[in-house]
Amino acid sequence: MSSEKMTPEGILEGIRDMSIRGAAEIGRKASLAVRLFAEKEIGPDVDAYLSKLQRFAKDLLSTRPTAVTLWSGVTFTLRGTEKAGDSKEVLGMIQKNSERFIDASLRAVVTIAEIGAKKVPLDATILTHCNSSAAVATIIKAHELGKVKMVYATESRPKLQGHITVRQLAEKKVPVTMIVDSAVRHHMSLVDIVIVGADTVASDGSVINKIGTSQIALVAHERGVPFLVCAETIKFSPQTLRGEPVTIEERDPAEVIDLKKFPGVKVSNPVFDVTPAKYIDAIVTEVGVIPAKAAYEIILHNLGADSLMTQNPEGAGR
Ligand code: RUB
Numbered sequence: 001m002s003s004e005k006m007t008p009e010g011i012l013e014g015i016r017d018m019s020i021r022g023a024a025e026i027g028r029k030a031s032l033a034v035r036l037f038a039e040k041e042i043g044p045d046v047d048a049y050l051s052k053l054q055r056f057a058k059d060l061l062s063t064r065p066t067a068v069t070l071w072s073g074v075t076f077t078l079r080g081t082e083k084a085g086d087s088k089e090v091l092g093m094i095q096k097n098s099e100r101f102i103d104a105s106l107r108a109v110v111t112i113a114e115i116g117a118k119k120v121p122l123d124a125t126i127l128t129h130c131n132s133s134a135a136v137a138t139i140i141k142a143h144e145l146g147k148v149k150m151v152y153a154t155e156s157r158p159k160l161q162g163h164i165t166v167r168q169l170a171e172k173k174v175p176v177t178m179i180v181d182s183a184v185r186h187h188m189s190l191v192d193i194v195i196v197g198a199d200t201v202a203s204d205g206s207v208i209n210k211i212g213t214s215q216i217a218l219v220a221h222e223r224g225v226p227f228l229v230c231a232e233t234i235k236f237s238p239q240t241l242r243g244e245p246v247t248i249e250e251r252d253p254a255e256v257i258d259l260k261k262f263p264g265v266k267v268s269n270p271v272f273d274v275t276p277a278k279y280i281d282a283i284v285t286e287v288g289v290i291p292a293k294a295a296y297e298i299i300l301h302n303l304g305a306d307s308l309m310t311q312n313p314e315g316a317g318r
Contacts, residue, residue, distance in 0.1 A: 001287045003269045006036070006041065006124075007036060008033045008034075008036045008037035008056065009053055009309060011030070011032060011033035011036070012059060012060055012063060013028065013032060014029070015029060015063040015064055015070070016059070016063040016064070017062075019113050019244065020161065021131075021161070021199065022131060022133055022156075022161075023067040023068075023070075023132075023197065023199040023200075023235060024069060024109060024130065024133050024134065024234075024235075025067040025133065025234060026064060026067050026069055026070050026073070026104055027067070027069030027070060027072050027073035027234060028073060028099075028101070028102045028105050028106070029075050029096045029103060030060050030069075030070050030073035030077075030099060031055075031059060031073035031074070031076065031077045031097075031101045031102055032054065032137070032164040034053070034057060034060070034073075034078065034094060034098065035073055035077065035094055035095055035098040035175070036076040037052075037053065037056045038090070038091050038094040039095075040089075040093075041053070041056075042090075042091050043087060044087060044089045045087075045174070046084065046085075046086050046090060048188060049087045049090060049157035050081065050082070050090065051080070053078065053090075053094075057074045057078060060074055061074060064249060065246060065247040065249050066199050066246060066247060066248060066249045066271070066272045067195050067199040067235075068199070068200040068210060068234070068235055068236070068237040068239070068246075068281065069176075069198060069199070069200075069234055069235055070231075071239075072101075072132075072234040072235075073101060073105075073234075075150050076097055076234075077094055077097045077098045077101060078094065078097070078216065079097055079117075079152075080093050080097070081094060081095075083091050083207070087311050088149075092169065094246045099298055105146075105232060105234065106317075107250060107286070108232040108233070108234070108285075108312070109133055109134050109137050109232065109286075110134050111286040112134050112137065112138060112230050112231075112232065112285065112286055113134070113137035113138045113140065113141040113282050114283050115286075115288065115289060116134075116137075116141070116142075116145075116195070116228065116284040117138055117141035117145055117176065119193070119226075119228055119282065119289065120139075120142035120147045120148070120193060120195075121192050121193065121282065122137070122145070123147070123149050123191050124142065124147050124148055124149060124152060124153045124192045124193055125149050125152070125191050125192050125193075126139055126142070126148060126150070126152070126156070126191070126192065126193055126194070126195055127151070127152045127153075127154075127184065127187065127188070127191045127193075127194045127195075127220075127225075128151060128152070128153050128165060128194070128195050128196060129153075129156060129162075129166045129181075129184075129194075129196050129209070129210055129212060129213055129216055130154065130156040130161045130162065130196070130197070130209070130210035130213075131156070131161035131162065131164040131168075131179070132197020132198075132209075132230065133197070134197045134230035134231060134232065134284075135195045135196055135197045135230045136165060136168050136207030138230050138284065139169065139174060139195060140168075140172045140174060140179075140236060141170070143169075143172065143173075143174045145245060148174055148192075149175065150173055150176070150177060151169055151175065151176045152176075152177050152178075152187050152190075152191065153165045153166050153169065153176055153177070153178055153179070153274055154179055154180070154181050154212065154216075155178060155179065155180050155181055156176075156181065156210060156212070157180075157256075158255045158256045158269065158289065159255060159271075161210070162178060163178075166210055168177050170191050170218075174224075177288045181212050182216065184216050184219055185219045187220075188219050188220065188223045188225060189223065191220070191223075191225050192220050192225065192226075193225065193226045193227075193228060194217070194220045194225055194226070194227045194228065195230060196209055196210075196213055196215060196216070196227075196228075196229055197209060197229070197230055197231060198229050198231035198235050198236065198273055198283075200235055200236075200237050200240075200246050200257050201229075201231055201235050201236045201237065201272075201283065201292075201295050201298075202204070202237055202238075202240035202246060202295065203237065203240040203241040203296045203299055203307050204240070204277060204293075204295070204296075205243065205276075205277030205280065205283075205291070205292030205294070205295045205296075206274050206275060206276050206277050206292070207229050207231070207274070207275045207280060208248070208270060208272050208273070208274050208275075208281070209244050209273070210272060210273075211238045211270055211271050211272055211273050212295075213249065213272075213273055213275050214273045214274060214275040214276075214279075215273075217275045217279035217280065220279070221303050223278065223297070225278045226281040226282075227275075227279055227280055227281050228280075228281060228282055229275075229280055229283045229292070230276045230282060230283075230284045231281070231283055231284070231285060232286055233286060233287060233298055233302055234301060236295055237299070238292070238297045238299050238302075238303050240299075241296065241299050241300070248270050248271075248274075249270070249271050249272060250268070250269060250271070250272070251269045252269065253266075253267035253269055255269055256269050277291075277292035277293050277295075280292040283295070
């Protein structure tokens with residue numbers, strides 16, 4: 001990240017304009033942004049300080065609505081601050097929380113890769129979509145174990161995150177072939193396993209990930225190809241347990257076409273979709289491989305009933 005982005009406002013803008021992207025990275029950087037903001041804005045009046053923090057948290061949460069990691073990062077970082085006696089204590093808590101959150105998130109990806117690689121068969125042809133750090137780490141680990149014959153990576157229109165994936169894999173000498181999104185079904189007969197990431201996992205086990213993921217899952221299902229999701233437990237959404245739907249982010253039409261060149265044309269640009277649990281063979285988390293339907297238990301275990309009731313970062317106030 002460039003140094004001008006290493007300000008709270010720079011990180012916020014980076015998440016909004018997608019120069020910071022991918023659910024895990026969004027969560028980690030949101031946590032860092034809260035910490036940097038807290039360090040910059042500390043003042044003697046603890047109530048005023050907490051109000052400022054809440055406003056910044058709200059602004060951060062408005063940048064990208066789908067990935068629950070954004071909420072997880074912000075909420076975890078502010079956890080407990082409402083009970084602090086003074087501003088210095090608030091700041092100390094935020095610094096400690098942020099360090100713990102970022103460290104746990106990075107360690108989770110390493111563990112997922114170790115576990116996920118075991119699910120990859122020998123001499124495997126893998127298909128992946130978009131750019132997921134957890135999926136890419138798993139594929140690289142499987143490659144290190146000598147298991148990977150070829151990876152098909154989708155281009156991932158309109159933002160072309162597939163370019164990042166193919167570069168990351170090629171750098172590690174993983175054999176990789178880029179395909180356009182619409183070529184997935186054509187290639188599925190060659191594929192042994194699909195490995196993708198997640199932005200959010202709902203309490204019913206459905207997975208919200210880059211637009212097109214659900215089509216890939218359907219095609220994999222049609223061909224009997226296992227469909228594996230790599231997702232840290234911070235991506236499991238407590239809000240869905242309370243019945244709240246996951247907002248699917250709709251982005252600027254200009255990402256798809258130059259509207260000036262297409263007068264009278266409307267563009268729909270949803271950037272995530274929902275893959276139902278029945279099309280998912282397993283979710284690899286840092287606490288193990290689970291059936292998608294076990295999402296409910298993960299959420300309960302992570303949060304406990306009490307935290308479910310106080311999940312709003314605005315609860316950081318007094
Ligand atoms: C990225 C995307 C990724 C998930 C998981 O979408 O859909 O598959 O975020 O990534 P965008 P990770 O580019 O719109 O953020 O495993 O790195 O958390």
